[in-house]
Amino acid sequence: MELPAGVRFGAEPLRNGTRFTVWSGSADRISICIFDPDTGAEVDRVAMTRNADGIHSAVVPKVGPGARYGLRADGPHDPASGFWFDPAKLLVDPYAVELDRPFGYDPLLASPRAAKVDTAELMPKAIVPAPGRAVRRAAPVFRPGGLIYELSVRGFTMLHPEVPEAQRGTVAALAHPAVIAHLKAIGVDAVELMPITAWIDERHLGPLGLSNAWGYNPVAMMALDPRLCPGGVAELRGTVAALRKAGIGVILDLVFNHTGESDAFGPTLSLRGLDARAYFRTGPQGQLINDTGCGNTLACERPAMRRLVLDTLRHFVRAAGVDGFRFDLAPILGRSMEGFDPNARLLREIAADPLLSDRVLIAEPWDIGPGGYQLGRFPEPFLEWSDTFRDRVRRFWRGDNHMLGPFATALAGSSDAFSGTHTRVVNFIAAHDGFSLADLTAYAHKHNDANGEENRDGHNDNHSWNNGAEGPTRDTAILAARERDLRALLATLFAARGTIMLTAGDEFGRSQHGNNNAYAQDNAITWLDWRGRDRALEAWCGELARIRRAHPRLSDPRFLTGKAAPDGVPDVVWLAPDGVEMHAGHWEHPEAPAVTMILGPTTPGATRPGRLAVLFNRGHDEMVFALPPREGFAWVEPAVTLPGRSVRFVEEAPVKASRRRRPRA
Incomplete structure (x- = not known):
């Protein structure tokens, strides 16, 4: 049953009270509970009225903005059949936009182990919001083809010496002039914030003395986590405005594939206690389906969950003015019980929504569910992360055989993955999940012992190398080799066709000491070392950004064809080092170490009408x-001597005709 479009869910302040509205198709009754903000005691409990659509609502008089509240849902308690109703479990409103404190894991939150144990003291309370005006609508700052800068809000500024200590690790810190100056210096077009909505730690982390550092374990989709955004949506709105003024967009990384309520032994916090069989994907007997590896999977094809996703996106555009969204494990947005459908209703609704249709939409196009790998199958206008680009670039620079052709295809926009005339790729070599860029060149194997899982977690096949020593070394030759490799990897990224993404700190050599799954390291492993950064490498990154902006042909989303444009110049020519156009023998050579990519002018009459050559030498010896x-x-430079393990950009310029001087009379 579809939900009426005009219903406003959550807490809506009225003149003399607040209307509370929530959906559950299976609950017998739901109550709204009001709490004293000072003592935390429950001071009122009001039964909500249910209509035929499963919408429960109540108006509570004399309750206004700032009031603390939670929900209790009653009904059958039969977890084996998918019914988790337990009125002793206080639940967070799925439409809460602010919480009074972060979530903290406690075994008493779990059901059925702690059924009928009141959890009000353990749970954050939602806060009734004050009526707010929407941000004035403006087009996104970011455009496909630009540089996205992925960052963890907490780890990004925890050690930043110029950010006030009280502000470090928060959304507000991103608006600090020193931070904005750094972003501008390396050419960032948009920051992509790893999850900033309220999350809970996984239950196994506490006994290990660890905590979640990434936030990919959400509970409340709209509520900003008080640890990262203590000023709530106003703090986010102010930071978005400051970054926008500097020409930098903001993209939110959102998780709609699972909640932190985990598996059958996890805590009951919100959606599971309201209606698990409706909000989650379940089997025939009501058992939770785990297509995410996180214990549960949200049912994004069903009306209530679809509506929650859409309303969450609208909320962040309307209230904060964000440029767009990156969707974690995105196939769930288009999956039904029959499999992934690129024409799924939710995907169509996002793309057609008046508030969302011009926003940046980025899919992580894989998960572990059936048909989980969907690179290239999301509909326009979705951009997609490309692990294919990542792996091809890593393997080329590692020295793997038969990689020259796949490497060139990746540079040119990955036409083998995307149909049509334009690429929708987001190219990256390193992301939050996996080795940092510097660790790619310093560790042949993962080193995740700090995670407490005996190094079993994280990917084993990282396509990395160590240049002769595993991890830290004082050997100057090895350190120089790693520096060359880092510069070559960064140059390759900035030379790639389409949108590119750099993870914060990779521009100055951040290391996670070989940890390729640092989600539980809220410490110096993931906090950026601003004092110890490699400033020469950082300057190189800034120079690459300048080159990319000066040559729009590098970011142009149109696929390269090799065909001549109207001016007779092909959009791309691939050359061997001797200047001969590449042929099958070159491409098929197993150890081919070098290639030149010559890009034609982007448009006739361009400010830079000459071609641009990008030279790649992955060998260890210099090459002409x-x-x-x-x-x-x-x-x-008509002939270039290129050192081993390096990349060079060379411009072509018009030659002015010389004028012969007339003799004097």
């Missing part, structure tokens, strides 16, 4: 590259 001339133009 020849660049063939073109009438009326000359290469700045």
Whole structure:
């Protein structure tokens, strides 16, 4: 049954009270509970009225903005059949937009182990919001083809010496002038914030003395976590405005694939206690389906969950003015019991919504569910993370055989993954999940012992290398080799066609000491070391950003074809180092170490009408590259001696016709 479009869920302040509205198709009754903000005691409990659509609502007089509240749902308690109703469990409103404190895991939150144990003292309370005006609508700052900068809000500024100590690790810190100056210096077009909505730690972390550092374990989809955003949506709104003023967009990484309520032994916190069989994907007997590896999977094809997703996205656009969203484990947005459908209703509704249709939409196109790998199958306008680009670039620079062709395909926009005339790829070499860019060149194997799982967690096949020593070393030759590799990897990323993504700190050599699954390391392993950063590498990254912005042909989303444009110049030519156009023998050579990519002018009459050559030498010895001339133009460097393990950008410029001087009379 579809939910009426005009219903406003959550807490809605009225003139003399507040209307509370929530959906549950299976609960016998739901009550709204009001709490004293000072003592935490429950001071009122009001039964909500249910209509035929499963909408429960109540108006509580004399309760207004700032009031603390929670929900209790009653009905059958039969977890084996998918019914988790327990009025002793205080529940957070799925539409809460602010909480009075973070979630903290406690075994008493779990059911059925702690059924009928009141959890009010253990639970955050939702706060009735004050009526707020929507942010004035403006087009996104970010455009596909730009540089996205992925960051963990907490780890990004926890050690930043110029950010006031009280502000470090928060959303507000991102608006600090020193932070904005750094983002501008390396050419960032949008920051992508890893989850900032309220999450709970996984139950196994506490006994290990660890806590979740990434936030990919959400409970309340709209409520900002008080640890990261103590000023609530106003803090986010102010930071978005400050970054926008600097020409930098904000993309939120959101998790709609599971909740922190986990598996059958997890805590009952919100959706599970309201209607598990409706909000979660369940088997024939009501057992939780785990297509995420996190214990449960949200049923995004069902009306109530679809509506919650859409309303969450609208909330962040309307209240904070964000540029767009990245969707974690995104196939769930298009999956039904029959499998993934790129034409799924939710995907269509997101793309067509008046508030969302011009926002940046980015899918992580894989999960562990049936048909979980969907790279290239999301509909326009979704951009998609490409692990194919990541792996091809890593393997090329590691020295794997038969990688020259796949490497070139990746550079050119990954046409083998995307149909049509334009790429929708988000190219990256390292992300939050996996090795940092520097660790790719310093560790051949993962080192996750700090995670407390005896190094069993995290990927085993990282396509990494260590340049002769595993981890830290004082060997100057090895350190120099790693520096060369880092510069080559960064240059490759900035030379790639389409949108590119850099993870915070990779521009100055951040290390996680070989940990490739640092989700539970809220400490110096994931906190950026601003004092110890490699400033020379950082400057190189800034220079690459300048080159990319000066040459829009690098970010142009149109696929390269090799065909001549109206001016007779092909959009791309691939050359061997001797200047000869690449042929099958070159491409098929198992150890081919080098290639030149020559990009034609983006448009006739461009400010830079000459071509751009990008030279790649993955070998360890220097190599001479020849660049063939073109009438009326000359290469700045017609023959380039390129050191091993490096990348060079060379411009072609028009040659001015010389004027013969007339003799004097």
